[in-house]
Structures are given as C-alpha cells and as structure tokens.
Amino acid sequence: MSASHKIIGGVVDTVESVVLGKRPQIRLALACLLARGHLLIEDVPGMGKTTLAQALARVLGLSYSRVQFTSDLLPADIIGVSVFDRERSAFEFHPGPIFSQLVLADEINRTTPKTQSALLEAMSEGQVSVDGETRLLPQPFFVIATQNPSTQYGTFPLPESQLDRFLMRIDLGYPDPESERRLLSGANPRTQLPKLTAGVSAAQLSAIQTEVEDVQVSDALVGYVQRLVQHTRELPDLEYGVSPRGALALLQGARAWALMDGRQYVIPEDVQAVFAPIIGHRLHSYASGEPVGAVVQQVLNSVDIL
Amino acid sequence: MQPGWQIPRPGLFWLLIAFAALVALHSNHLPIWIQLTALAALIWRIQIFRGVWSYPGRFAKTALVLLCAAGIVFEYRSFNDLDPLAALLVSGLTLKLLEIHHHRDALILIYLSYFVAIVQCLFFQTIGTALQVAACMMLVTAALAGIHQTQATRHYGAPVKTGLVMLAQAVPLMLVMFLVMPRIGSLWAVPQAQQATFGVSDSMSPGDFTDLSASGKIAFRAEFEGEIPPQRELYWRGLVLSQFDGREWSRGLDSGLGLSARSGSDSDSGSDSGSLRWSKRPGSAVNFSKDEIIERLGRPLSYTVTLEATGSRWVYGLSTPVPETPGIALTRDFTLLSVSPTLSKIHYDVTSWLDYRLQGNALSPTQRKQETRLPPQSNPQTQTIARQWAQQTPQPTALIERVLGLFNKDYIYSLQAPALGEHTVDDFLWQTRTGFCEHFASSFVVFMRAAGIPARVVVGYQGGERNLTENYLIVRQYDAHAWAEVWLQGQGWVRVDPTAAVAPERIQITVADLLANEKGFLADSPFSALRLNHINWVKKLRLRIDALDYAWAKWVLGYDSVQDSLLAGILGEVNPQRVGFLLLIAGSIAMLPLALWFMLTARGKPRSELDRLLLLFFERLKRAGVDRRSGEGLRSVAGRACAQLPALAPQTRTIAQQFELYKYGGLDQDLAGFGRQVRAYRPARAKTP
Incomplete structure (x- = not known):
C-alpha cells in the first residue's frame, strides 16, 4: 500500500459522502483527473453532475470556477477580455473563468460551436491566446464538462473531434434505492459542499500524476490493448474504430486505475474497467442513436486476454 | 417489425436487380405482357422508394391480381403445362414487389425468388442456363444480405461480397449432395408440353x-x-x-x-x-x-x-x-x-x-x-x-x-x-x-x-x-x-x-x-x-463452347443415370442408413479443409511457456467448476475461484498473484519452480448436481 493509494482512497471516501452511492463513477472521475485528462459527464439534469464536479474541486484543493454555458455565451466570457485602463493608458487583461485549476463547464452542449471550441482549444493546449499574447493556464488544469443527452432540445452536439479531447465520458445514472433514501432523509448535498476540506495538497496531486506516468505496462498488456482497438476497427457495426490517440488514452486511463488500486503495473482488468468510459464516446455506431454500450461490451467479450 | 419499417437501400437495390435478372432469365418463355408488367412494377417500386408514387391500394392490388390471373388463363387456356405455372409464379413475384411493407414481405419475396430461379432449370438444362441461374442465385443472396444491413450502412458492394462468399461456402456441401444424395422420384408430376415435338416427325x-x-x-x-x-x-x-x-x-x-x-x-x-x-x-x-x-x-x-x-x-x-x-x-x-x-x-x-x-x-x-x-x-x-x-x-x-x-x-x-x-x-x-x-x-x-x-x-x-x-x-x-x-x-x-x-x-x-x-x-x-463458319476462329470457339456444353450434359446431367450403380459399387447395398453414413463421411471430408483452415488461423502465434501454464491453470479451474467467461481477466477469475473454493483460496491467490507479476508486473520469469507449483494445483472436480 503506497502513500498515494491511501490519499486517493481518502479522496474517494470524502466525495462519496456528498455524492451518495456513486463510488464507481467517482473512482472513474478521479482516475481521469489523475491521468491528466478532461472529464465529460453526460446525463439528464438533476443527477448530481455539478455536485460531483464541485466536490472533486474542493477535495482536491484546487482553485475552481464554474461556467454555465448558454446559447448566447461568447468566447470572451470564458477566456477574459482586455479593458483599457485610462490611468495607465494601457489595456489590462481581465482573465476569465478559464484561469482556474478546475473549470466546470456546465451544459457545454447548450452553447454555440464557436464558444465550445474556445474552451476545447484551451483544454488541448493548456494555454490561451488573447490579443496576440499567449497566456499559460494554471497547473494542474482540469475541465469537467457536463452535457445533456444530445436528444434534448436546445443542444449543439459536440463533434467527434472535440469529444476526442475528453479522456473519459461517464454517466451517473439514478442512485440505487438505499442511497436515494439516505439522500432524501439527510441534508441537501449542496449545503454540505462548503464543509468539505481538501484531502490532498497541490504538490501531492502533482506527485501522484507523475506516479501514474510511471505505472508499468508490460508487452503482454500492450498486446491486449492493441488487440482490443484492432477489434473495434474490424467490427461491421462501427463506422470507424479507435484511433491511436484513443489507444494511448486507454493505456493512460488504465495506468491511473492501476495506481488507484495500489498497483505499479497494469493488468487487463484495469483496461476493462476504463474501456467503456474512454472508448465509448470515440466510437460511432452505424445505427445512429443506438448506444454503443452493447458494442463495447461485445469487444471486451470477444478479445481474449492471452 | 415496427410499422414504418423501411427496406434498407442496398437491400432494395439488389432486390430490384435480382428481380430484373429473374424476369430476364425467364424471358424466353414468358409472354411479353408479363415482362412489361414486371417492368412497370419495377418502375412503380422505384417511384415508391423515391416517394413519388404510393403503394397500390387494396382495390388496385385486387384488380392487378385478377388481371394477371385472367391474362394467364387467356394466354394459355390451360394450367396443365409448365409455362402457365411459371408465368403465374413470375406474376406473383411481380405483384409481391409492390407490397413490401415489412421485413417478412422482403423475406417472402427473396425466398420466392430462389424458387423462381430454379424453375428455369425445368425448361433448360444447358451449362449456360446453370450459370445464369447461379448468377441469379447470387443476386438474390446479395439482396438477402442487403435487407439485413442496418439502415445507416448503405454499402452497395458489401451484399454482393456476402452473397458470393455464402455461395462459395455452399459449394462443397452442394457437391457432396449432388454426388451422394440419391435421386428421389419426383414428388409431383411436372406437366410438360405434350404436343410440341422437335426434329424428324413420323x-x-x-x-x-x-x-x-x-x-x-x-x-x-x-x-x-x-x-x-x-x-x-x-x-x-x-x-x-x-x-x-x-x-x-x-x-x-x-x-x-x-x-x-x-x-x-x-x-x-x-x-x-x-x-x-x-x-x-x-x-x-x-x-x-x-x-x-x-x-x-x-x-x-x-x-x-x-x-x-x-x-x-x-x-x-x-x-x-x-x-x-x-x-x-x-x-x-x-x-x-x-x-x-x-x-x-x-x-x-x-x-x-x-x-x-x-x-x-x-x-x-x-x-x-x-x-x-x-x-x-x-x-x-x-x-x-x-x-x-x-x-x-x-x-x-x-x-x-x-x-x-x-x-x-x-x-x-x-x-x-x-x-x-x-x-x-x-x-x-x-x-x-x-x-x-x-x-x-x-x-x-x-x-x-x-x-x-x-x-x-x-x-x-x-x-x-x-x-x-x-x-x-x-x-x-x-x-x-x-x-x-x-x-x-x-x-x-x-x-x-x-x-x-x-x-x-x-x-x-x-x-x-x-x-x-x-x-x-x-x-x-x-x-x-x-x-x-467460314471464319475459322468463330468456328473453333463455337466448337469449344459446344464441347463444354456436351461435357456438362455428359458428366453433370448424365450423372443421374450412373449414380445408382456408383452408389451400389461403393455401398454394396443402397439403403437409407448406408446412404446417410456416406453423406456424413463425404460431408465431413468436404468440410475438412475449411475446419483445418479455421484451426490453423485461430491458433495464431505459438504460445509462450507462461501462457501455456496460465491456460493450464484456467483449465484446472474450469474442471473445478470455475469457468472463465470469454474475455475475462486472471484476477477476476481468481477472485471467483477463491469465493467458490474457499479451501484453496490462499493457494489460488498466490498463484494468480505470481502470474500477474510475471505477465504484467515485469518480474523476471523463473518458471521451473512456478511451473511445478501450477501443475500441482489440482482443485477437486466440481460435483455435477
């Protein structure tokens, strides 16, 4: 049991005290952040997406800002604007909410593609360019975006190329009856959020992220991952398979998952655990509108670990 | 199928082509008006697909059926012959084309198409006809593959490939059936034209x-x-x-x-x-x-x-x-x-x-x-x-x-x-x-x-x-x-x-x-x-084609007459058991290359020593009743094994841990001792309830 393992366990427990009965999702979300990936939470309104994001921000001790995406939101509203300061006779940059360590982009698919891409650029580059000047974003930099299912009214679905920027996409789902009873009988989780304290320092978080990079991946496991992605490319139900970037993401997520399990090496179960959230949104089924979940499970069942 | 089912576009495409090919196949004995009806139905179906025309109503359908039946009665005056029955079949196919509302309608149309294709063999038995019928079968199979494509696919070439592959796969079995299956006398009499005689008269x-x-x-x-x-x-x-x-x-x-x-x-x-x-x-x-x-x-x-x-x-x-x-x-x-x-x-x-x-x-x-x-x-x-x-x-x-x-x-x-x-x-x-x-x-x-x-x-x-x-x-x-x-x-x-x-x-x-x-x-x-004939190469080519047709008649069509004695030669006595046995053996022999090919390709690369040990471990667990699900990992199997076989849990856990370290943990493999340990791992056989 390494120190990082203990820290992560504490973080998960703390978050779960607010987001009840969602341990697997919390673990996935944490794995995503530890693997330096951005997270997309997709579900219908009221499932606790925002609560989860806020709880994570507080527990990880990160500076946090939230942007509510609406259809009239402009890129400057996220990135910031330069305002003319009359006293100094110069433009002064007023940073937008993106200059935080953890940005919660709420209902990202309700805004126009132009604004979406401003955020997504920042996500992939880790920097923004305003008035010809490149400004670095704080480190670590996470985006947790939530989106409503694309079938709902007033949504601009994210194109595949932008979905690809998110390491994982998870959905929360309804709580189980037991958790829901606890939720209803207890206090409103939102009110408990301010009471959460940081369970990890910035330095620790950075160390854990470095540790994730060092988790060992054997040849046998690389072979397994390669066969998995190869299989997605040969499935007739899918329009296209997983890209090499997707395969790298899969490996990275599996590393984080292994570390959270207290292991210094990745085993196939790690890959299987993160496979659906990492691969699901990168695949496109021919039968549009049909969930690819069944296909993803089919891939896992058809590729042997040996 | 839910209402509003739409035939996938490639499926319809190949279905229409197969239909046209079938009508063309039968064109040498179909009256011209049935061919024109078929053409009209084809155009109608395309227009339905384009959304320009609508499906025929109940009244129109009834009228069409009556018209076609009347036309056939008027044309042939009797049903005691092959031609009117073939004409009836083709006009049935034609009218069904205007009635594809459900998946099952398309299936009926396709199954009927197979039958219509083979009916041509009652008229003509040349190698040319056989090839034409085979081509039609291929198109119908392509249509069958096409209607099972998902809506969004729209791959026009893929169904043909599927059709070809399916027919090719059927060939070994077809040969076996052709060679071995005894010819049963016709179950029903096919009416033949009695009056038509050819050649020298008396x-x-x-x-x-x-x-x-x-x-x-x-x-x-x-x-x-x-x-x-x-x-x-x-x-x-x-x-x-x-x-x-x-x-x-x-x-x-x-x-x-x-x-x-x-x-x-x-x-x-x-x-x-x-x-x-x-x-x-x-x-x-x-x-x-x-x-x-x-x-x-x-x-x-x-x-x-x-x-x-x-x-x-x-x-x-x-x-x-x-x-x-x-x-x-x-x-x-x-x-x-x-x-x-x-x-x-x-x-x-x-x-x-x-x-x-x-x-x-x-x-x-x-x-x-x-x-x-x-x-x-x-x-x-x-x-x-x-x-x-x-x-x-x-x-x-x-x-x-x-x-x-x-x-x-x-x-x-x-x-x-x-x-x-x-x-x-x-x-x-x-x-x-x-x-x-x-x-x-x-x-x-x-x-x-x-x-x-x-x-x-x-x-x-x-x-x-x-x-x-x-x-x-x-x-x-x-x-x-x-x-x-x-x-x-x-x-x-x-x-x-x-x-x-x-x-x-x-x-x-x-x-x-x-x-x-x-x-x-x-x-x-x-x-x-x-x-x-005065052009030499035309004559040579014609003679070559005729030689091919003759060989077809001699070896394929003529096989019926020698099959009895051949079967008797192989089996001694021709009875159902022996024929069934021969079918089984011949079928197995025909399938052997395919099976071998699958075996060779499925095995892939030779296994490493560690993988062989791991497979042995899984095999032992399987015998003890812990069956590995497809794609399941080692840790998960071992976890279930520990739960099911608590007595052996520590041993199982140790072995699984060791496997993990060797395979994924980068530990240097020392398989001599570990191999003995794995081979010694013998959980009791699961009791069959």
Missing part, C-alpha cells in the same frame, strides 16, 4: 426437311469408342416409312415385318406387342424369338448418343443397332424406340454393325406386298415409265444405276423446291426436277415400287459435325435426311441414297458447308454463329 411429305434445314438446333451428339466412322457411313436411322398415300409417307399400320412396331401414340409400352424387346439390363443382346433375320458382319461399333428432348419416342442409331441402355428398344425395322417420349435430354449406349445383311434370303409375301404397294391412281406417269424401264432393264441393280444416273444428269439439289401439284412424284420427276432429299428419296422409292422392287423410305439424320476438342459428333436439325432402302435378292435391304447421286457433296461434307449460302438455310436463327 411422316414425310415434300417440304418437311426444307423446314428442318432452317434450324441449327442440336438434335443429338454422339461419342464413339475409337474413331468416328467416315462421313458417308453416318446414316442415323430414325424411322422406316413404308406407307405412301400419293403425297405423304408414313409408317403405316404394318411396319417392319408385318408386326407392328408400336410406338408414338400407343398407350402401352409395347410389352405385349411381341415386336419389341425392351432391353431391361444393359448389355443384354436383343434376339427375336422368330428366325434369325440378320447377319452382323465385321467389327461392332460402340457409341453413346446424347439426345436432346424431342417429345417423341423414336431415337437414333446407325445401322443394325443393339441398344445397351435400359428403356431403349429395338424394332423389327432395326430402328430404336424409347419406352416413353423423350421430354428431356437422354443418354443411351448403342452397338452397331455397319456391315450387315438384313433379310438376305427371303421376304415374306405380306412384306413384299407391303413394300411394293402404291396408291393405284397416283403418279400415273412415273408408274408407266417405271414399268417400261423395268422391262428394258430387268436386273434390279442395273435399274437402280439407271435411275441414279438420271438423277445425276438432270436434277438439282436445292432448298428452293418449287411447289408440287397433286401427283407430287410425277411433278418432281418430270417437271420441276429441283428438290431436297425428301423429294429424291420419295421419288426413288415410288419408282422402285412401280418397277416391282421392294423399297422403303428411311428418315433420320446424315453426317454431323466433328468436334475435335472432345472427339464427338454434333448432329443438328439441318442434318436431317431421308434416303431409301431397296430389297435385293441375296443382299437383303440395301441402302440407296438418291441424294448422293445428285449432290455427292451432301454425303461427304457437312450440310453447313454445302448449304451455307442457300436461302432458307438456318432461316430460324439469323444470328447463329453457324453462319460465320
């Missing part, structure tokens, strides 16, 4: 053979054991005609030796007639119960004839034939007769002696009377002249020479014979002097009979085209020929061909070469490749 009047020369259709093919005899020996006897009514030659009531060689229209198979001996067993020589009337001289000549459907019972052989195939009989005229009308291609083996003496010693008074009989009032001029000549030249051979000499001098062999009046022979012999083989044969026999020499007309085919690729003979309808036989004391019946006296080339070269430029020759087939 009567002969002027102009008949001219009509035959218009057709380049194949009459039969013959394959000889050894060399094909020279062209002038190839007289394929079909029927002997003894009765003359002044214009038309027919077999008459008393043909042959005064004993009826019942055939053709007779209902019984001749078993009671006493004149025929059906050869029940192949190879059994046919001997007549009465006195021996034939002397066979020289060497026997064996050959196999593949006769196209004629619709009649007489079949063809060279002189003095002995049939070697059951179902073919010999008449007293020494012609061949089949048990039943030949409605499809048949094969039969014959042995012939080209050198023979038939009834050399005596002709019975009845027969002599029969073979010299002429209608008294007909052709008076010929009868008078013949009697004069007979007095001037009493020696029959000399008389024959004299008549042939006359033919040779003044007569023209041509397809353009002028019309003849009431006394056909008189008109021909002394007026027009231009005619085809039937004119010469008829006149010659009439002349001989008038001169008191027994004579008769023989009809059949003469010559044939040699196909050197496969060394067989192709005899076509235009090879049809009529000649004479004259009875001479001491020599018996002797063949005399008056045509040979007029146009010796007819007997020496093929008709095609002789008549190529005659008007009327091949008039029925204006685009026949036979017309291009």
Whole structure:
C-alpha cells in the first residue's frame, strides 16, 4: 500500500459522502483527473453532475470556477477580455473563468460551436491566446464538462473531434434505492459542499500524476490493448474504430486505475474497467442513436486476454 | 417489425436487380405482357422508394391480381403445362414487389425468388442456363444480405461480397449432395408440353426437311469408342416409312415385318406387342424369338448418343443397332424406340454393325406386298415409265444405276423446291426436277415400287459435325435426311441414297458447308454463329463452347443415370442408413479443409511457456467448476475461484498473484519452480448436481 493509494482512497471516501452511492463513477472521475485528462459527464439534469464536479474541486484543493454555458455565451466570457485602463493608458487583461485549476463547464452542449471550441482549444493546449499574447493556464488544469443527452432540445452536439479531447465520458445514472433514501432523509448535498476540506495538497496531486506516468505496462498488456482497438476497427457495426490517440488514452486511463488500486503495473482488468468510459464516446455506431454500450461490451467479450 | 419499417437501400437495390435478372432469365418463355408488367412494377417500386408514387391500394392490388390471373388463363387456356405455372409464379413475384411493407414481405419475396430461379432449370438444362441461374442465385443472396444491413450502412458492394462468399461456402456441401444424395422420384408430376415435338416427325411429305434445314438446333451428339466412322457411313436411322398415300409417307399400320412396331401414340409400352424387346439390363443382346433375320458382319461399333428432348419416342442409331441402355428398344425395322417420349435430354449406349445383311434370303409375301404397294391412281406417269424401264432393264441393280444416273444428269439439289401439284412424284420427276432429299428419296422409292422392287423410305439424320476438342459428333436439325432402302435378292435391304447421286457433296461434307449460302438455310436463327463458319476462329470457339456444353450434359446431367450403380459399387447395398453414413463421411471430408483452415488461423502465434501454464491453470479451474467467461481477466477469475473454493483460496491467490507479476508486473520469469507449483494445483472436480 503506497502513500498515494491511501490519499486517493481518502479522496474517494470524502466525495462519496456528498455524492451518495456513486463510488464507481467517482473512482472513474478521479482516475481521469489523475491521468491528466478532461472529464465529460453526460446525463439528464438533476443527477448530481455539478455536485460531483464541485466536490472533486474542493477535495482536491484546487482553485475552481464554474461556467454555465448558454446559447448566447461568447468566447470572451470564458477566456477574459482586455479593458483599457485610462490611468495607465494601457489595456489590462481581465482573465476569465478559464484561469482556474478546475473549470466546470456546465451544459457545454447548450452553447454555440464557436464558444465550445474556445474552451476545447484551451483544454488541448493548456494555454490561451488573447490579443496576440499567449497566456499559460494554471497547473494542474482540469475541465469537467457536463452535457445533456444530445436528444434534448436546445443542444449543439459536440463533434467527434472535440469529444476526442475528453479522456473519459461517464454517466451517473439514478442512485440505487438505499442511497436515494439516505439522500432524501439527510441534508441537501449542496449545503454540505462548503464543509468539505481538501484531502490532498497541490504538490501531492502533482506527485501522484507523475506516479501514474510511471505505472508499468508490460508487452503482454500492450498486446491486449492493441488487440482490443484492432477489434473495434474490424467490427461491421462501427463506422470507424479507435484511433491511436484513443489507444494511448486507454493505456493512460488504465495506468491511473492501476495506481488507484495500489498497483505499479497494469493488468487487463484495469483496461476493462476504463474501456467503456474512454472508448465509448470515440466510437460511432452505424445505427445512429443506438448506444454503443452493447458494442463495447461485445469487444471486451470477444478479445481474449492471452 | 415496427410499422414504418423501411427496406434498407442496398437491400432494395439488389432486390430490384435480382428481380430484373429473374424476369430476364425467364424471358424466353414468358409472354411479353408479363415482362412489361414486371417492368412497370419495377418502375412503380422505384417511384415508391423515391416517394413519388404510393403503394397500390387494396382495390388496385385486387384488380392487378385478377388481371394477371385472367391474362394467364387467356394466354394459355390451360394450367396443365409448365409455362402457365411459371408465368403465374413470375406474376406473383411481380405483384409481391409492390407490397413490401415489412421485413417478412422482403423475406417472402427473396425466398420466392430462389424458387423462381430454379424453375428455369425445368425448361433448360444447358451449362449456360446453370450459370445464369447461379448468377441469379447470387443476386438474390446479395439482396438477402442487403435487407439485413442496418439502415445507416448503405454499402452497395458489401451484399454482393456476402452473397458470393455464402455461395462459395455452399459449394462443397452442394457437391457432396449432388454426388451422394440419391435421386428421389419426383414428388409431383411436372406437366410438360405434350404436343410440341422437335426434329424428324413420323411422316414425310415434300417440304418437311426444307423446314428442318432452317434450324441449327442440336438434335443429338454422339461419342464413339475409337474413331468416328467416315462421313458417308453416318446414316442415323430414325424411322422406316413404308406407307405412301400419293403425297405423304408414313409408317403405316404394318411396319417392319408385318408386326407392328408400336410406338408414338400407343398407350402401352409395347410389352405385349411381341415386336419389341425392351432391353431391361444393359448389355443384354436383343434376339427375336422368330428366325434369325440378320447377319452382323465385321467389327461392332460402340457409341453413346446424347439426345436432346424431342417429345417423341423414336431415337437414333446407325445401322443394325443393339441398344445397351435400359428403356431403349429395338424394332423389327432395326430402328430404336424409347419406352416413353423423350421430354428431356437422354443418354443411351448403342452397338452397331455397319456391315450387315438384313433379310438376305427371303421376304415374306405380306412384306413384299407391303413394300411394293402404291396408291393405284397416283403418279400415273412415273408408274408407266417405271414399268417400261423395268422391262428394258430387268436386273434390279442395273435399274437402280439407271435411275441414279438420271438423277445425276438432270436434277438439282436445292432448298428452293418449287411447289408440287397433286401427283407430287410425277411433278418432281418430270417437271420441276429441283428438290431436297425428301423429294429424291420419295421419288426413288415410288419408282422402285412401280418397277416391282421392294423399297422403303428411311428418315433420320446424315453426317454431323466433328468436334475435335472432345472427339464427338454434333448432329443438328439441318442434318436431317431421308434416303431409301431397296430389297435385293441375296443382299437383303440395301441402302440407296438418291441424294448422293445428285449432290455427292451432301454425303461427304457437312450440310453447313454445302448449304451455307442457300436461302432458307438456318432461316430460324439469323444470328447463329453457324453462319460465320467460314471464319475459322468463330468456328473453333463455337466448337469449344459446344464441347463444354456436351461435357456438362455428359458428366453433370448424365450423372443421374450412373449414380445408382456408383452408389451400389461403393455401398454394396443402397439403403437409407448406408446412404446417410456416406453423406456424413463425404460431408465431413468436404468440410475438412475449411475446419483445418479455421484451426490453423485461430491458433495464431505459438504460445509462450507462461501462457501455456496460465491456460493450464484456467483449465484446472474450469474442471473445478470455475469457468472463465470469454474475455475475462486472471484476477477476476481468481477472485471467483477463491469465493467458490474457499479451501484453496490462499493457494489460488498466490498463484494468480505470481502470474500477474510475471505477465504484467515485469518480474523476471523463473518458471521451473512456478511451473511445478501450477501443475500441482489440482482443485477437486466440481460435483455435477
């Protein structure tokens, strides 16, 4: 049991005290952040997406800002604007909410593609360019975006190329009856959020992220991952398979998952655990509108670990 | 299926193409209005797809069905035939095309299409037809694959590939079934056209053979054991005609030796007639119960004839034939007769002696009377002249020479014979002097009979085209020929061909070469490749294609007749168990390469030592009742094993941990000790409940 393992366990427990009965999702979300990936939470309104994001921000001790995406939101509203300061006779940059360590982009698919891409650029580059000047974003930099299912009214679905920027996409789902009873009988989780304290320092978080990079991946496991992605490319139900970037993401997520399990090496179960959230949104089924979940499970069942 | 199911676009695309191909396949016997209806339905279906027109309503559908049914009744007047049933089937297919609302409708259409495709084989059995039917099957299979594609796919090529692969996969099984499956007699009778007969008919009047020369259709093919005899020996006897009514030659009531060689229209198979001996067993020589009337001289000549459907019972052989195939009989005229009308291609083996003496010693008074009989009032001029000549030249051979000499001098062999009046022979012999083989044969026999020499007309085919690729003979309808036989004391019946006296080339070269430029020759087939015989490569190509078709008829269609004896040879006794066993073995052998291929490809790379150990571990767990799910990882299996086999949990956990470290943890492998540990791991077998 390494120190990082203990820290992560504490973080998960703390978050779960607010987001009840969602341990697997919390673990996935944490794995995503530890693997330096951005997270997309997709579900219908009221499932606790925002609560989860806020709880994570507080527990990880990160500076946090939230942007509510609406259809009239402009890129400057996220990135910031330069305002003319009359006293100094110069433009002064007023940073937008993106200059935080953890940005919660709420209902990202309700805004126009132009604004979406401003955020997504920042996500992939880790920097923004305003008035010809490149400004670095704080480190670590996470985006947790939530989106409503694309079938709902007033949504601009994210194109595949932008979905690809998110390491994982998870959905929360309804709580189980037991958790829901606890939720209803207890206090409103939102009110408990301010009471959460940081369970990890910035330095620790950075160390854990470095540790994730060092988790060992054997040849046998690389072979397994390669066969998995190869299989997605040969499935007739899918329009296209997983890209090499997707395969790298899969490996990275599996590393984080292994570390959270207290292991210094990745085993196939790690890959299987993160496979659906990492691969699901990168695949496109021919039968549009049909969930690819069944296909993803089919891939896992058809590729042997040996 | 939910309402509003839409046929996937590639599925519809291939379905329409398959439908068009099926209608085209049947076009040679479908009435034109059904083809036009099919075209209209096709256009309608496309317009439905484009959303321009709508599906036909209930009233329109009922009206269409009634119209089609009425049209077929009006067209054929009877359903006791194959053509109206095929037409009914195709129009059913056509109307169903306008009714694809559900997935099952498309399926019905496709299954019906398979049936419609195979129905064509009832009409034609050539290799060309087989290939066309196979192509249609492929298209229908493509449609089947197409309608099972998902809505968004729209891959137009993929269904064809699937169709091809599926058909290719079916080939080994198809071959096994073809070779082994015993042919069960037809479960229902397929009505066949009774009235339609082809080729030489059982009567002969002027102009008949001219009509035959218009057709380049194949009459039969013959394959000889050894060399094909020279062209002038190839007289394929079909029927002997003894009765003359002044214009038309027919077999008459008393043909042959005064004993009826019942055939053709007779209902019984001749078993009671006493004149025929059906050869029940192949190879059994046919001997007549009465006195021996034939002397066979020289060497026997064996050959196999593949006769196209004629619709009649007489079949063809060279002189003095002995049939070697059951179902073919010999008449007293020494012609061949089949048990039943030949409605499809048949094969039969014959042995012939080209050198023979038939009834050399005596002709019975009845027969002599029969073979010299002429209608008294007909052709008076010929009868008078013949009697004069007979007095001037009493020696029959000399008389024959004299008549042939006359033919040779003044007569023209041509397809353009002028019309003849009431006394056909008189008109021909002394007026027009231009005619085809039937004119010469008829006149010659009439002349001989008038001169008191027994004579008769023989009809059949003469010559044939040699196909050197496969060394067989192709005899076509235009090879049809009529000649004479004259009875001479001491020599018996002797063949005399008056045509040979007029146009010796007819007997020496093929008709095609002789008549190529005659008007009327091949008039029925204006685009026949036979017309291009003077171009060498066309002729060669045509002969090669014919050789292919012949091989098809011989080996594929002809297989039915040899299968029985082949099966008996392999199995000893043919009974369902043994046939089933043979099917099983042959099927397994046919599938073996496929299975081997799968085995070899599925195994992939050779396993490492560690993987083999891991598989052994999984195998042991499986025996203990912990079955690994497909794709399941080691840790998960081991976890379940610990729960199910608590006694062994520590050991299981240690081994699993070690495996993990070796395989994924990068630990240096020391497999000697670990291997022993894994092999020693033997959980108890799961108790079967």
